[in-house]
Amino acid sequence: MKEIGGYIEFENYFGTVYHEGAVPLNCGRNCLAYLIETEGIKKIRLPYFLCSSVKNVCLKYGTEVGYYPIDEDFRPIIESPLAPDEWLYIVNYYGQISNEEVSFLKQKYSRVIFDNSQSYFQRPADGVPTLYTCRKYFGVPDGAFLYTSQRLTRDIPTDESFERIHYILGRYERTAGEFYKESSDNNHFFADEPIKHMSKLTADLLRSYDYDRIISRRTENFKLLHEKLCGKNKLKLTIPRGAFMYPLYIENGAEIRKKLQQMKIFVPTLWGDVFENCDKNSMEYDYAENILPLPTDQRYDDDDMKYILEKLQETGVL
Numbered sequence: 001m002k003e004i005g006g007y008i009e010f011e012n013y014f015g016t017v018y019h020e021g022a023v024p025l026n027c028g029r030n031c032l033a034y035l036i037e038t039e040g041i042k043k044i045r046l047p048y049f050l051c052s053s054v055k056n057v058c059l060k061y062g063t064e065v066g067y068y069p070i071d072e073d074f075r076p077i078i079e080s081p082l083a084p085d086e087w088l089y090i091v092n093y094y095g096q097i098s099n100e101e102v103s104f105l106k107q108k109y110s111r112v113i114f115d116n117s118q119s120y121f122q123r124p125a126d127g128v129p130t131l132y133t134c135r136k137y138f139g140v141p142d143g144a145f146l147y148t149s150q151r152l153t154r155d156i157p158t159d160e161s162f163e164r165i166h167y168i169l170g171r172y173e174r175t176a177g178e179f180y181k182e183s184s185d186n187n188h189f190f191a192d193e194p195i196k197h198m199s200k201l202t203a204d205l206l207r208s209y210d211y212d213r214i215i216s217r218r219t220e221n222f223k224l225l226h227e228k229l230c231g232k233n234k235l236k237l238t239i240p241r242g243a244f245m246y247p248l249y250i251e252n253g254a255e256i257r258k259k260l261q262q263m264k265i266f267v268p269t270l271w272g273d274v275f276e277n278c279d280k281n282s283m284e285y286d287y288a289e290n291i292l293p294l295p296t297d298q299r300y301d302d303d304d305m306k307y308i309l310e311k312l313q314e315t316g317v318l
Contacts, residue, residue: 010201013208018121019132022145024198026159027190028117028133029057031146032089034195035113035129036061038150043086044113047076049284050091052273053191054115072283073236076105087111094247094293095119095240102128121215121242134202136244137297138209139172141165141186143202152195161199164189176266214298215242221296222246224305232317235291245293250317253290259315260292265308267292 017024025031032054035041044058045066058065066086069077074093082088088109090102095118102125106112116122117133124130124147134143141164167182176183222243230237234249250256257267274288294308312318 010204013204015207015209017203017206018211019145019147022132022147023151024203025144025146026142026193026196026198028115028131028144029053029190030193030195031131031133031144032057032113033061034146034152035131035148035150036063037195038148038152039087039129041087043083044089045078045082045086046089047091048278048282049093049271049274049287051271052277054089056191069282069284075101078109082109082111085111087113089113089115091115091117092119092122094237094244095122096238099123099125118244119240119242120244121211122240134206137214138206139168140202140205141168142190143198143206156194157196159193159196159199159202161201165201217298217301218242218244218296220302221300221305224302225294225296225308228309228318229312243296246296248292248294248317249287249290250292251290253292256312256315256317257292260311263311263314265295265311267294 023031023034025034036058041061041063043064043066045068046054046058047070048067049070055065068079070093071077074091074096076088076090078088088105088111090097090105090112092115099122102112102114106125106128112128114125114128114130116124116130117136120132120134120137128147130147132145134140134145141161142159164186167179167186170179170182219239219241223239225246225248226233226237226239229246229248232248232250234251235247237247257269260267269288270291270293271284271288274284278284278288296305309318
């Protein structure tokens with residue numbers, strides 16, 4: 001029976017979701033799980049430069065996992081031919097791989113999955129299953145989108161987010177440190193979660209954003225940092241539309257990360273599992289340790305980017 005009246009709940013929004021038409025799911029790793037089930041994926045080749053959550057999804061569903069290295073520009077190096085039934089999983093690190101390149105790889109290897117978790121505003125290449133995650137870009141506790149021509153024939157439940165959004169609301173009014181554990185716990189929550197539809201709350205929030213402003217702000221922030229840091233950055237970068245973060249690769253990145261943290265500039269260590277799974281002399285280990293993903297998101301403006309640059313100058317980077 002429908003409820004009418006009583007106290008007013010969270011507001012409904014009526015904007016458009018950026019990825020209208022994609023399959024809305026509860027998390028990025030379950031986009032892969034969805035593909036494994038619908039495509040019947042038995043073998044997959046993953047980059048070494050990747051967190052273990054992707055591998056764990058594959059093993060959970062009985063998919064055989066192989067690996068490949070990447071080059072210094074984040075492109076895959078495929079040293080041996082793929083098996084006839086093997087899929088190639090490509091990660092778009094920092095939005096540096098274009099759709100033209102993906103289409104070429106699709107033509108060459110046939111079975112390709114494109115992970116756009118770090119390039120939310122890059123539309124999918126034609127005919128390439130492509131996944132996106134929402135938490136890296138917006139203040140939501142979950143949510144992901146998958147472009148695929150296949151659909152699950154079984155019913156799946158709809159996620160609920162209200163019990164996991166507390167840390168996001170908390171940081172809105174207080175400091176990040178007070179809610180860091182909740183944020184970390186939420187990241188680990190999805191390890192054993194089954195495939196679900198995106199929650200009603202997350203879907204509603206995703207209809208509230210001014211995407212044009214967000215894309216513009218992220219792009220401009222990336223440009224501003226790149227203008228000042230490209231001479232120090234060991235990476236050759238293109239400027240992505242609606243950038244994820246600015247990857248600053250320097251020799252003493254791990255040391256600078258600690259100094260920035262003391263200055264209340266929080267720079268994550270991405271793909272920390274590489275430290276356990278890759279040799280210390282490997283490029284993957286070096287990238288995980290010394291690339292500083294500097295924040296460029298829509299919370300910040302030119303003055304904030306200049307502040308980051310001032311603090312980098314204090315550390316001796318500039």
